Amino acid sequence: MRTFGPNDFLFILEAARWTLALSLIAFIGGAIGGLVVALSRTSDIPWLRSASAAFIQLFQGTPLLLQLFLIFFGAPVLGFDINPWVAAGVALVLNSSAFLGQIWRGCVEAIPRGQREAADALSLSYRDRMRDVILPQAVRIAVAPTVGYMVQIIKGTSLAAIIGFTEVTRAGQIINNATFQPLIVFSTVAAIYFVLCWPLSLLAAGIERRHRRVLAR
Amino acid sequence: MNYSFQFGAVFAAWPLLLEGTWKTIELSFLAMLGGLAVAIVCAWAKTGGPAPLRWLVNAYIELIRNTPFLVQLFFFFFALPAIGLRWSAHTAALTAMIVNLGAYATEIIRAGIEAIPRGQIEAGLALNLKAHEIFRYVVLKPALKAIYPALTSQFILLMLSSSVVSVISADDLTSVASNLQSQTFRSFEIYIVVAAIYLALALSFSTLFRAVYRRAFDYPDRR
Numbered sequence: 001m002r003t004f005g006p007n008d009f010l011f012i013l014e015a016a017r018w019t020l021a022l023s024l025i026a027f028i029g030g031a032i033g034g035l036v037v038a039l040s041r042t043s044d045i046p047w048l049r050s051a052s053a054a055f056i057q058l059f060q061g062t063p064l065l066l067q068l069f070l071i072f073f074g075a076p077v078l079g080f081d082i083n084p085w086v087a088a089g090v091a092l093v094l095n096s097s098a099f100l101g102q103i104w105r106g107c108v109e110a111i112p113r114g115q116r117e118a119a120d121a122l123s124l125s126y127r128d129r130m131r132d133v134i135l136p137q138a139v140r141i142a143v144a145p146t147v148g149y150m151v152q153i154i155k156g157t158s159l160a161a162i163i164g165f166t167e168v169t170r171a172g173q174i175i176n177n178a179t180f181q182p183l184i185v186f187s188t189v190a191a192i193y194f195v196l197c198w199p200l201s202l203l204a205a206g207i208e209r210r211h212r213r214v215l216a217r
Numbered sequence: 218m219n220y221s222f223q224f225g226a227v228f229a230a231w232p233l234l235l236e237g238t239w240k241t242i243e244l245s246f247l248a249m250l251g252g253l254a255v256a257i258v259c260a261w262a263k264t265g266g267p268a269p270l271r272w273l274v275n276a277y278i279e280l281i282r283n284t285p286f287l288v289q290l291f292f293f294f295f296a297l298p299a300i301g302l303r304w305s306a307h308t309a310a311l312t313a314m315i316v317n318l319g320a321y322a323t324e325i326i327r328a329g330i331e332a333i334p335r336g337q338i339e340a341g342l343a344l345n346l347k348a349h350e351i352f353r354y355v356v357l358k359p360a361l362k363a364i365y366p367a368l369t370s371q372f373i374l375l376m377l378s379s380s381v382v383s384v385i386s387a388d389d390l391t392s393v394a395s396n397l398q399s400q401t402f403r404s405f406e407i408y409i410v411v412a413a414i415y416l417a418l419a420l421s422f423s424t425l426f427r428a429v430y431r432r433a434f435d436y437p438d439r440r
Contacts, residue, residue: 063415
């Protein structure tokens with residue numbers, strides 16, 4: 001048994017890049033998926049609306065941990081070769097697609113109906129209406145909750161530790177097994193997450209405050 | 218794909234699954250009650266308490282909201298026993314859930330308190346309502362109405378995230394699934410069924426909460 005030293009700290013700190021990499025994959029994939037979900041959810045085609053509603057309900061109504069287990073244990077059964085990287089990436093992308101889709105749907109629906117009617121009156125196509133009228137306005141409302149959701153993504157990547165993906169939490173477990181100093185190890189782990197998440201939380205709150213001031217004016 | 222699903226072993230274990238479901242509901246309800254108690258005290262401290270107390274509550278809220286629940290769980294289960302606090306996995310899990318929910322619910326309740334405009338209380342006074350009537354009809358009911366949707370969706374989030382406590386071998390639905398998995402090796406089937414149970418729980422609770430809202434709070438207001 002050894003005591004917790006600088007090398008152990010560096011081991012945990014270096015694992016932070018895998019937390020960041022996984023968060024980035026989840027956010028980029030989730031943003032693409034979320035846009036598709038949000039557009040389907042607000043579309044005029046009934047089956048697209050109900051399919052995206054079912055998708056959102058499925059991923060918001062079940063624990064992220066079980067989504068991770070289903071993909072990690074289910075993929076080999078369906079004949080795919082899978083490692084913790086892919087399983088964690090796919091689960092987090094699908095999960096963030098559902099949550100971001102739901103958030104962005106709210107932002108699209110917050111744009112006054114008159115905007116859409118004006119676009120229709122100008123006989124803009126669906127593409128032009130979305131690209132030039134609705135989305136540019138929706139994006140401004142969406143920034144604060146999206147930055148806020150990034151915090152949820154970073155925290156969500158910790159669950160990948162359970163299927164053996166070595167990010168910050170798993171690195172902490174490994175060091176804890178070697179040093180038996182859980183207090184300092186898990187304080188370090190928590191501090192790393194805090195340093196990653198807190199600036200984003202402050203940013204989200206700041207943007208939201210500014211928006212409210214603009215709206216109140 | 219040449220895999221044949223065999224749900225037999227999973228359904229044969231239905232008494233275990235039922236017990237696990239009940240434990241998840243029980244754990245979530247206890248955590249909700251405890252978390253609300255913590256949150257009411259913290260919301261009071263944050264809106265009207267002295268400055269050092271406000272600072273402390275803010276630190277607690279920021280710390281909990283910016284670290285993963287899993288790490289908080291490890292902290293309560295591994296780190297605190299290392300400095301002399303002996304407790305079971307179940308108690309550690311419940312405490313972690315209470316501390317976690319307390320931080321989120323504080324912000325929700327604070328918003329509820331701030332949602333009551335002063336003019337509304339003054340209007341109550343002008344109508345010659347008694348103090349307890351003002352508290353009950355003018356302050357409490359609109360405040361509860363304002364926080365009800367956020368609070369109930371936080372409860373459902375809490376119930377879903379409680380699946381993580383299975384990692385420290387506390388008893389819940391997911392730990393039943395993990396045990397069954399190691400006995401029957403039907404992991405895919407088990408996790409499908411258990412995910413479906415969670416989905417059913419989430420849907421039934423949100424239906425129930427909506428029905429309660431319609432009965433208790435369905436009146437027009439300014440918002």
